[in-house]
Amino acid sequence: MSLLEFQNVSFNNEGKSILNDISVQIEENDFISIVGPSGSGKSTFLKLCSYLISPTKGGILFKNKNFTSYEPTELRKNISYCFQTPYLFGDTVMENINFPFSIRNRNPDQKRITALFSMFHMTTAYLNKDVRNLSGGEKQRIALIRSLLFKPEILLLDEITSALDVTNTNIVEAVINTLNKEGMTILWVTHNPEQSRKYANKLLSIADGEIKSWEVIK
């Protein structure tokens, strides 16, 4: 059974075709790198995967059931999306980390929080820091921790390391690789050819809104 399946998906906006007739099957535990020129439709593909937007034509299935038959909140619990520019809100890191717990009426799981901070080479001393004083790399790691608190089944990553230095990039890549080894399905949009082949088992190349190639590389 595929975990996520695109069946002849097209997405148009204001009469313009952005993605055209995309069919692809993503298996549990895949690590997929998504590459293609700027403006080819990669981010739109991830937005469709996360149910931020819906296809104009065709259907997207999660565990063999159309997205439309799920509650959006149920899908978002299982499918997490991280952006190139991390969005942190409010004043402190703690507000951002506690938020996913509060919307589920749960108390913060300190053990899980500590383990994730440690995975990203940070300590929980960051919880009291003002988000405005964090570096880009720290912000991206906090945003990733926030999206991982409830162990999503699918993690969507949109050029998350393109603004990071080598040290931060290495930390983030290592964590994502570990999560994949532990069973998480990863879809990672990257412009970096070396990064695209480093950990992925499949490579999806998109050009002009269509699949140019779909390769099994490992």
Ligand SMILES: Nc1ncnc2c1ncn2[C@@H]1O[C@H](COP(=O)(O)OP(=O)(O)OP(=O)(O)O)[C@@H](O)[C@H]1O
């Ligand atoms: N909501 C929208 N309305 C109109 N046009 C859009 C919308 N979203 C995306 N586009 C257009 O669709 C095309 C694909 O955009 P998308 O952001 O998916 O490309 P991308 O491959 O991720 O590009 P990049 O690598 O530069 O981030 C672009 O021409 C973009 O301008």
